[in-house]
Amino acid sequence: MTDFPPRATYRLQFNRDFPFSAAEAIVPYLDRLGISHVYASPITAAVSGSPHGYDVIDPTVINPELGGEAGFRSLVDAVRARGMGMVIDIVPNHMGVAGGENGYWNDVLRHGAGGRYARWFDIDWDKPLLLPILGASLGEVIAAGDLELVDGALRLYGADGPPLRPDVPAQGDLRALVEAQHYRLASWRTANDQLNWRRFFTINELAGVRVEDPEVFEATHALYFSLFEQGLIDGVRVDHIDGLADPAGYARALRTRFDAIGGTRRAYIVVEKILAEHERLARDWGLDGTSGYDFMREVTGVLHASEGEIPLGELWEDISGRPSDFADEALTARQQLLSWQFAGQTDRCVAAFAALAASASASHPAFEAVTPAMLRRAIERLLWVFPVYRSYGVGNHGPSSDGAVLDRALADSTDFCPPGETEIARHIVEWLAGRGPGDATLAAEAVRRFQQLSAPIAAKAVEDTAFYRHGVLLSTNDVGFAPERFALDIGQFHAAMAARARDFPHAMLATATHDHKRGEDVRARLAALSGVPDIWAERVAGWMARTEGRGVDPADRYILLQTMFGAWPIDADRIKAWQTKALREAKLRSSWEAPDEAYEARAAELVDRLLADGTFTAEMEAFVRRLAPAATANSLAVALLRNTVPGVPDCYQGAELGDWSLVDPDNRRPVDYAARAALLERDGDPLSKPHLIARLLGLRRQSPALFSHGAYLPVTVSGPRAGEVLAFTRTQGAERLECAVLLKAASAQIGAGQASPGADWWGETMIDFAEPVSAAELFATAPYHINVAASAT
Template sequence: MTPERPDPAVPTATYRLQLQPEFPFEAAAAVVPYLASLGVSHLHLSPVLEAVPGSPHGYDVVDHARVREELGGEEGLRALAGTAREHGLGLVVDIVPNHMAMAPRHNRALWEVLREGPKSPYARWFDIDWEAQGGQVLLPVLGGPLGAELERLEVDGNLLRYYDHVFPLREATEDLPMPQLLDAQWYRPVWWRLARTDLNYRRFFSISELIGVRVEDPEVFEATHAKILALLHEGVIDGLRVDHPDGLADPDAYLLRLHEATGGRWTVVEKILADGEPLPASWPVAGTTGYDALRHIDGLFTDPAGFGELLGQYRRFAAPQTDRGGDWEATVRRAAYKVLTHELATEIDRLTRVATRVCVTSPEPALRDRAPWALRTALQELLVRLEVYRPYASGDAARIVTEEAAAEARLAFVVPEEAGAVDVVRDLVLGRYGDEPGHVEFRTRFAQTASALRAKSVEDTAYYRYVPLLSATEVGGNPGSPAVPPEDFHAYCARVQRDWPATGTVVSTHDTKRSADVRAALAVLTECPQRWADVLAEVTRTGEGVPDAQLAWAAWQTVFGLGPAAAERVQGALLKHVREAGLYTSWTEQEPPYEEAVASFVTAGPCGAPGERVAAFRDSLAQHIRANVLGTALLHLTMPGVPDVYQGTEAEYLALVDPDNRRPVSFPPSDPGDKGALTRAALRLRARRPEVFGDSATYTPLTAEGPAAAHCVAFVRSGAVLTAVTRLSLRLAEAGGWRETVLALPPGRWVDVVDPGREFVGHVRVGELFEGVPVALLERVG
């Protein structure tokens, strides 16, 4: 039976604040009056539980039972909630069920496990494979092989120290000689490079500093959620954002348990949906955090024909490197192989061991006599062909691990009989051999590995290798086909209103690789690909100091989207870019000469004198960038769902990938401009008329008529509020403007919400509707 959809205290709009020691609860409370005046209903707080000291984000939780002292502790959180209540606001809090920080000196539960081993009452908290590595938890903290670092390990009473690292010693082992002492522990400090191949605990993606938590265990769930649930039931907080549910053993069961424990509070999940993938209908949540909305909004302002031309320009510019980034699907596949054999080698090893154990012990003849290497190959070949993050218990796994994928995977085997390993793996994933514990464990780990692989290979690798249009390389995006026709956008909105009316929507977050305003500028390049190619030919005429063509293309697009900025900001983003791409340098195998060349190129080129030509080109397109910026903002704030406004984005907000997008912002913004006025008007309208945008609201597309009809995207919410935006304004201008294009308004008198002196009835010339501003937000008043 499908649980009832939660609906108590559904926000009308949320405002995301990035809490950190430099911006604690007290600072958040100080800006509450301003945020209340903006028109949001809830503050959306980044994680509030105790984290590693100094953490700038809070996702490295160390204690679920305490509110973070560096932010002001529980007293500070309650004071913030009180201030928010006084101004009519509630609180939504980010929670992190999948992982904790691998920081024993701060993580008491982990400390006890390292001291007492698998018999510790906390051992059930963590996803550790005690059968591997001789029953010792590998800790990849040493700067080099043990032999080179042994003298730096010191015993201090019942503690083991290594620089800033501190570990507990097993009882009665402190007097042993160092080699024997290390052998006697429930853990083993090792060279950090062994994390790639030898870890025996589940981690967050490939981040060894974050250890997986087993919230599928009811006792672990209770212990790790007690404080948050108490704050919910006491009315301190009102709703939840769930970070990375795909990493969990059973997201379906977890979300049901959470729904029951919260009493159905408004909850959204950070679920990244592939293009066309639905959110599982059985999940008792309000919806996603909104990356699917981001993809559809961005796509609307991307010219499909122009993107094709831009892709051709990119391939010519970047040749011959395009063999590693000129085709999207091929780029993803190559990235997936690379991630499986490098970053996730330890995860695929563990999954292979589980599969081998299942086959060896199975009474099913079809599962017997499968070599570990064959099972490993089958796993790799199937995993790299998944087009979504993972299968779910509530879904049809055969639609995820398809027969088509299996047929391709079999081609990796020379001997047909050995290719039967593919069928064995697929049948185990599909549950065709029952639900014995080993089979369930295999399906669980397959899904968790698939999720990590998709995130690392697509978000963290392919997006940095396939760069014809940087605005399309965003979480949840489809860079191979980024454009979204108006009819597809309207169909998406209608589905959201019907199926998930209280889902979250976003256009900028703490995780977006570029803010919405940067992406809006970049989208204009799809309307003028030849002009962009001409500008690049001009600024790269000499070719001096260019590390590689792909990087150069991405660098020039970066400064076009961002506008004038300090070289340090651009260097930081592009250094992350090349390390994530992993073609010439990486986080773990850094190439200083190449990285120095990147920094020098950025300084001399995109952020030097040649960059002034790009800045001038950007200035020449200012009105079209403005149309995209305002159109993006208005669609986000009035489409179905609950909009989440990222801090500072109510005004112009130009930011690159983290940590650039987590810098402090001004409250209120110094120059809110047109975007600020539009955002304030839309949010206040949502607050004043929540029924127009809520669960029982309606969504009705409007179609303009005339020669430029395709450039006007419009819809009506509940017959009372009308949104209209300009699409592809540069193409519109080149075609002669709006001319005789008209938009038929529904019956009644319609007033401009931003400029109440303007009223419209009946058929309105679109050029008149967009006079002065390329968007319109109208409210029916009679």
């Protein structure tokens, strides 16, 4: 058993090439680094060969590909032997249903709505379950011989097909047999319009699970509760809690069950939750906080110099012809995806509200004049502008925090509502707030339909579309970020840390994750551009000219150049893999549904030409070196802040060294732990990121209460460079830690050729710790300051 809360976690991505035994081998290294808890990606049985584990096929079994129960126990034994703990990632929202490996799903296909596991999945049974796994129409597939009946079983494309219902003889006309099943085989292209079960975002291979059903909750969580009871895990990170029917109810149920098992031993529970800029996690859910995307947004935002926003925005508009205002880009993406990738889900949401409106008409005759088309327009327009992932009412009750969200959604939607139909949007908002008329059961269903539509729209339209279209500065575009807030000033950062210390002092602090678009050091380097926009504009102008005439859109070329700068040096295979994904996610000149292979080939050829161009590579290397002092300072600032401010710091696998990764699967590449262990043994350079991390984690080991319960106190900075220093103390009893970092000083760092500018630049800048101290003195050798001192109290 380990003490609560974790002191520092280390995220490991398990797969069959990195099983539990591989993790066991690096436990001594993690202990020397200063980690208290391994933080594991999903450990339950997943689709064969899964690179990430989120396509769970059996939540009751530890994944045999990773080493099974024996392998997991061995890993935990190694962890416990060093006084360390284990936190695991759990996936309550969905299960993998591709390839015939999910026995629960197969039972549903065999037995339909009356099957034992039908209640596990979120399926509308008014029609046969749509199974969009064909490459063409059913008739075309049968005519081509791609679907056959062999020995009483279906064969599809030469492999096992979906199971047949046992009460229908497997004989006779093939089409008639298929149409007699509990499912309807169809082309994958029908899914967006006709799917009658909830999926994860737009992925047909991941089916939504109804954990709001107590029986399903207990069955799908029994393994986690057993592992906690046996002392094999210390807590969980909950994946995509906003996909659930009732996130608040789920979180409270999870806390209640863990508390009942643990007694005085508290489970650590954090959730993956995208918080909008002014949104706060509810304090009454029984959680320890989020998994850290909000901190990643805050710590990256405070690196950005606000004076770079306008010139970089103008540069983007000049190059791309697209808006620099991210809100415009996000609105367009929401409108496009709602009418395309979520058409069927929108249909079901409209139908639910139409039934609710009909029930309301008995007591409120005005609802007789509300048509489904009116409801559709109102729902669509609310979803275009919905300011958070979702609301949290449950039909007849809405939390007070929903009020401001719904008011803003209504106000923002009025500009788009047709004349005379704003009142319809108002009715929708009243129902979402738990105040509208009509049948309570129908209201709960309609509200759930809206909430489970608004969350995936936000994710797919904003993070997985608009983020790939918007190129003002790529370090502003990452999971959980708000690009419309270009920079965070130091006072705002202090306020965010104070709020976390007050509300969720044990929340996870992430700066790199398996979901990030760019690694933490890529973002740190890109952020430096905000301080030198003119220098960047001059440099990139030549590169843009060099890439003209290659048949690649200017916006795509500019985003490519930013990415190459951020991740340099990078090989052709990695950058081309990223580029293909970026083009398809943007959905402008290619897409996953209809790849433009000719355009993608031209874009890939451009990459090859650039990397083969000695002049270009020399210029890129020189520019990266020129900005290296600012990039290094930013990286060190992020490392220091993550490991000293209130919360539990998480280190993503391998990111203790330079994290130059891009979006998945690039951020799941194998990690060279031997090299990291060797560096840890000999490294003493204060400008070394792993040295700084190890030093800070050592302090956390020596003084755990200072970091887990210590006060966070902003420190006053005065003088000409006050806006470039973030300083604070952590105090607990007689212990005090002084911290300061240099920020937003790229121009000075470039001029000085080092991460710490000279004394002349600092002038009379003073930092008021126990007594005023010269910033030039504190930052003489490094762009940060750490000092453990006795508390003044």
